[in-house]
Amino acid sequence: EPEVTQTPSHQVTQMGQEVILRCVPISNHLYFYWYRQILGQKVEFLVSFYNNEISEKSEIFDDQFSVERPDGSNFTLKIRSTKLEDSAMYFCATPRRGVVNTGELFFGEGSRLTVL
Amino acid sequence: DQQVKQNSPSLSVQEGRISILNCDYTNSMFDYFLWYKKYPAEGPTFLISISSIKDKNEDGRFTVFLNKSAKHLSLHIVPSQPGDSAVYFCAASLLGGGAQKLVFGQGTRLTINP
Numbered sequence: 001e002p003e004v005t006q007t008p009s010h011q012v013t014q015m016g017q018e019v020i021l022r023c024v025p026i027s028n029h030l031y032f033y034w035y036r037q038i039l040g041q042k043v044e045f046l047v048s049f050y051n052n053e054i055s056e057k058s059e060i061f062d063d064q065f066s067v068e069r070p071d072g073s074n075f076t077l078k079i080r081s082t083k084l085e086d087s088a089m090y091f092c093a094t095p096r097r098g099v100v101n102t103g104e105l106f107f108g109e110g111s112r113l114t115v116l
Numbered sequence: 117d118q119q120v121k122q123n124s125p126s127l128s129v130q131e132g133r134i135s136i137l138n139c140d141y142t143n144s145m146f147d148y149f150l151w152y153k154k155y156p157a158e159g160p161t162f163l164i165s166i167s168s169i170k171d172k173n174e175d176g177r178f179t180v181f182l183n184k185s186a187k188h189l190s191l192h193i194v195p196s197q198p199g200d201s202a203v204y205f206c207a208a209s210l211l212g213g214g215a216q217k218l219v220f221g222q223g224t225r226l227t228i229n230p
Binding site for chain 2: 033035041042043044045048056058091093096101102103104105106107108109110
């Protein structure tokens with residue numbers, strides 16, 4: 001049973017446009033993560049979010065990226081001005097139920113972003 | 117340095133035989149090592165993990181071995197089944213800022229032949 005669901009499953013956008021990807025947890029979670037996978041490459045950490053604050057971010061997560069939990073439920077990743085190289089699968093993740101500090105994460109099905 | 121490497125991009129194994137996937141890492145500060153399985157158009161799915169203080173963990177057909185001196189871990193699947201065909205990612209976890217992040221290898225595509 002999925003612990004998070006992601007929308008949209010696929011989004012096509014023009015370069016320079018803003019994109020918002022959404023992650024909806026099934027139950028209460030305090031930790032959220034965003035990862036991405038460019039086609040054919042490794043899965044890369046973007047940002048971790050704990051108790052409504054960013055706890056860590058990677059070099060990829062520059063000023064064009066932001067995360068928030070606007071209504072206490074949905075967790076969003078915003079890319080302000082998309083670039084061609086932002087085309088990737090974006091995965092939201094949370095710790096598997098009852099498991100913390102081990103790296104065992106539940107990943108959503110992903111949102112495919114295509115920037116033209 | 118937080119690198120995790122999987123040097124074999126693909127592996128083909130006969131059904132019923134053992135599959136061995138390998139992974140090397142460089143950072144001795146990693147506290148957990150994990151294997152994730154991924155099908156196309158899906159997110160990675162957790163398979164098995166091992167603490168950095170252990171050298172073996174077994175779960176059914178899956179066993180992970182950790183050799184800290186060599187900074188090497190491996191996943192053994194026995195017997196291999198057609199449903200095991202997927203991309204397998206080795207990952208290492210690093211506690212930072214109060215929340216753990218994963219560093220992934222490049223993945224190995226495992227194909228189980230009937």
